[in-house]
Amino acid sequence: MSIKRFYPISRLLLGMVLAISLFSCVKDQNFHSNEEVEMYKLSDLDLVQPVAMDAIETAAAEMSYALSSTIDKAGVKEAIEYCNLSANDLIKTIAEDYGVEIKRTSLKLRNHSNKPSKDEKLILDFYAKQESLGKACKGEMSKVDGIYKYYHPIYVSENCTQCHGIAGESLHKKAAKKLAELYLNDHAQDYHTGDLRGMWVVTFTK
Numbered sequence: 001m002s003i004k005r006f007y008p009i010s011r012l013l014l015g016m017v018l019a020i021s022l023f024s025c026v027k028d029q030n031f032h033s034n035e036e037v038e039m040y041k042l043s044d045l046d047l048v049q050p051v052a053m054d055a056i057e058t059a060a061a062e063m064s065y066a067l068s069s070t071i072d073k074a075g076v077k078e079a080i081e082y083c084n085l086s087a088n089d090l091i092k093t094i095a096e097d098y099g100v101e102i103k104r105t106s107l108k109l110r111n112h113s114n115k116p117s118k119d120e121k122l123i124l125d126f127y128a129k130q131e132s133l134g135k136a137c138k139g140e141m142s143k144v145d146g147i148y149k150y151y152h153p154i155y156v157s158e159n160c161t162q163c164h165g166i167a168g169e170s171l172h173k174k175a176a177k178k179l180a181e182l183y184l185n186d187h188a189q190d191y192h193t194g195d196l197r198g199m200w201v202v203t204f205t206k
């Protein structure tokens with residue numbers, strides 16, 4: 001999955017410190033147009049987005065590594081079992097490192113415990129509308145009961161179709177059988193490369 005990288009938080013914080021010190025030095029001289037001084041007025045989105053994106057990139061990279069190495073070593077069926085048992089635990093461990101909550105959700109679920117909350121459903125519907133209009137979805141942010149939430153779309157890449165594609169085609173019969181054993185009500189099939197699969201949600205609980 002390709003995720004756009006934003007500037008790292010360390011650079012952002014350094015920029016803010018510079019901005020604040022620069023701002024206090026120069027404000028008497030009526031100094032307005034300076035890049036660093038602009039950063040003094042960071043919006044909430046500017047603060048939340050880099051942390052959320054860093055956490056999402058880490059989670060996506062670790063998931064991708066865990067799945068592809070299990071597929072290479074043991075096969076797709078075993079990787080499905082791994083995903084069934086460990087995907088949400090792996091995501092939880094990474095979230096704890098960042099001091100946030102992370103989840104993946106979708107309008108077409110495989111594991112129904114990943115179901116969207118009310119605000120998440122609104123964003124998923126919005127993303128689905130964008131997709132139907134042929135528009136690319138972007139990161140979105142909301143504040144729910146005083147808590148920031150950041151949403152980021154997840155698109156299907158070719159390797160995802162081994163487990164989310166069309167049964168008998170990209171999704172091999174053995175893998176489809178394993179999925180049917182583990183998930184009674186699996187709606188997360190029939191995807192093509194490039195389709196919108198769902199989204200990441202990062203909740204800033206602290």
Ligand code: HEC
Nearest residue numbers: 079080083084104106108109110111114155160163188198
């Ligand atoms: C080895 C098989 C496998 C591969 C490859 C795979 N997935 Fe999944 N995916 C699963 C399984 C199994 C689940 C259900 C996990 C669970 O029980 O929590 C799942 C769940 C999800 C979910 C959570 C929502 C839901 O439906 O429960 C998303 C989003 C998702 N996958 C996206 C992707 C994307 C994007 C890719 C490619 C980058 C991908 N998956 C690759 C097997 C796979």
